Amino acid sequence: MNNRYQKFLLFAIGIVLVVLMALSFGGRDRVTFIESKLGAVLMPVQKFFTSIGNFIDEKTEPIINVLNYKDLNENLSRENEALKEQIVTLTMSQKELTELKDLRAALKYVSEDEESGYISCNVISKDMGNWFNMFTVDAGSNQGITKNSTVINGKGLVGIVYEVGESWSKVISIIDQKSSVGFEMLRVTDDFDGVLSGTTNYELIGELFDPKATVKEGDYIVTSGLGMYPKGILIGKIYEVVSDKDLVLNRIKVTPVVDFRKIDKVMIIPYQEANE
Amino acid sequence: MKIRTVVVIAFVNFILSSTILQLFRINDAVPNFCIILSIVIATLSTPKNAFVFAFTSGLLQDVFLGRMLGVNFLIYGLLVFGAIKIIDIMFKGNFITPIVLMGMGTLFYHIVFYVIMFFFQSTIPLNLMLSKIIMETLMNSLIGYFIYAIIFNRVNGYKLGDFNA
Numbered sequence: 001m002n003n004r005y006q007k008f009l010l011f012a013i014g015i016v017l018v019v020l021m022a023l024s025f026g027g028r029d030r031v032t033f034i035e036s037k038l039g040a041v042l043m044p045v046q047k048f049f050t051s052i053g054n055f056i057d058e059k060t061e062p063i064i065n066v067l068n069y070k071d072l073n074e075n076l077s078r079e080n081e082a083l084k085e086q087i088v089t090l091t092m093s094q095k096e097l098t099e100l101k102d103l104r105a106a107l108k109y110v111s112e113d114e115e116s117g118y119i120s121c122n123v124i125s126k127d128m129g130n131w132f133n134m135f136t137v138d139a140g141s142n143q144g145i146t147k148n149s150t151v152i153n154g155k156g157l158v159g160i161v162y163e164v165g166e167s168w169s170k171v172i173s174i175i176d177q178k179s180s181v182g183f184e185m186l187r188v189t190d191d192f193d194g195v196l197s198g199t200t201n202y203e204l205i206g207e208l209f210d211p212k213a214t215v216k217e218g219d220y221i222v223t224s225g226l227g228m229y230p231k232g233i234l235i236g237k238i239y240e241v242v243s244d245k246d247l248v249l250n251r252i253k254v255t256p257v258v259d260f261r262k263i264d265k266v267m268i269i270p271y272q273e274a275n276e
Numbered sequence: 277m278k279i280r281t282v283v284v285i286a287f288v289n290f291i292l293s294s295t296i297l298q299l300f301r302i303n304d305a306v307p308n309f310c311i312i313l314s315i316v317i318a319t320l321s322t323p324k325n326a327f328v329f330a331f332t333s334g335l336l337q338d339v340f341l342g343r344m345l346g347v348n349f350l351i352y353g354l355l356v357f358g359a360i361k362i363i364d365i366m367f368k369g370n371f372i373t374p375i376v377l378m379g380m381g382t383l384f385y386h387i388v389f390y391v392i393m394f395f396f397q398s399t400i401p402l403n404l405m406l407s408k409i410i411m412e413t414l415m416n417s418l419i420g421y422f423i424y425a426i427i428f429n430r431v432n433g434y435k436l437g438d439f440n441a
Contacts, residue, residue: 023345046295126295126298128341129348131405170340
């Protein structure tokens with residue numbers, strides 16, 4: 001192979017790769033047959049090694065965190081007290097809600113479809129690099145998962161499905177720098193809206209649409225239903241309100257309720273066109 | 277080393293790096309064994325083996341854990357190309373060689389990744405990534421040194437840095 005031909009070949013490969021990057025950027029609607037099957041072959045092996053990793057992590061975590069238990073106990077005690085107070089308020093609200101539901105039934109209102117059909121799955125592999133926060137799960141189009149389906153776990157919002165294979169899916173988490181989530185405050189009144197985006201450092205930064213919005217540290221935020229995510233999924237807790245006169249919109253910093261370092265099981269809510 | 281052995285190494289590396297090796301995240305950074313092995317194969321085996329390993333690893337990473345196809349494929353390919361050129365002017369038996377190559381290789385990976393992401397308007401500010409990149413570079417240099425030393429000993433029959441051999 002002469003030198004000129006070699007250079008031309010390298011240039012051509014470079015062009016093809018750039019085109020490929022542009023075409024696949026943002027996630028493909030459907031992956032190819034080979035990728036899908038290859039994923040299906042690799043999945044059991046990855047699942048096996050992930051379970052070993054989770055086992056080791058589970059067994060070593062108490063040893064690593066032994067010095068933090070005192071602080072953890074104190075925090076839990078404080079949280080427990082606050083939750084007891086909340087129970088009283090929520091019980092009263094629940095009574096009111098039951099009455100309203102009875103009233104709705106009496107008036108024969110057609111209820112909106114509640115979100116159902118969660119697909120439970122395991123995280124089988126995590127991003128090898130340090131730039132993005134992506135992972136794959138052991139469920140795909142065979143289980144009814146589609147692109148842009150919402151991914152949650154027992155604590156709250158995890159992310160969104162990016163690409164789907166037959167028996168695996170690629171998920172991008174909300175802490176990823178390029179993720180954005182519409183949110184609102186978890187309040188009975190003054191439920192200000194805004195948009196959050198990830199920072200890669202396990203925190204989220206958000207902007208409130210209303211310049212006069214009053215929010216405080218410790219407030220919880222949930223998805224607003226704007227965009228891909230269904231309404232009412234817990235996202236996190238505000239830990240800092242940035243008050244800068246130069247900023248037109250109020251900015252908040254949020255700690256996600258989900259521990260992204262320790263995700264092993266998730267649930268997926270299949271994306272429905274009505275969510276758009 | 278046969279081509280199929282190299283492909284198997286790439287698959288095993290992908291499986292382990294994306295699963296059990298995630299436990300070794302320090303300061304939220306994980307060592308990149310694709311960079312380490314690409315450089316080790318490029319310097320201590322044949323260029324053909326190195327390119328096969330780099331392209332297979334890049335492809336697997338792009339398909340199953342990447343934002344878009346081709347990025348890692350391209351960067352690992354360029355990394356191997358650079359390593360082959362550089363090793364011609366470096367002494368393979370010096371213990372500094374793997375440390376320098378791993379460190380430079382990791383920085384090169386992140387710089388090219390940043391540039392590509394910049395053109396796709398999908399980049400992350402470098403200040404947010406700096407601590408992770410530094411940590412990864414240190415880990416890659418350290419782990420890469422040991423892997424290089426072991427392979428060097430097997431290939432050449434004497435220890436790395438043993439100038440009396």
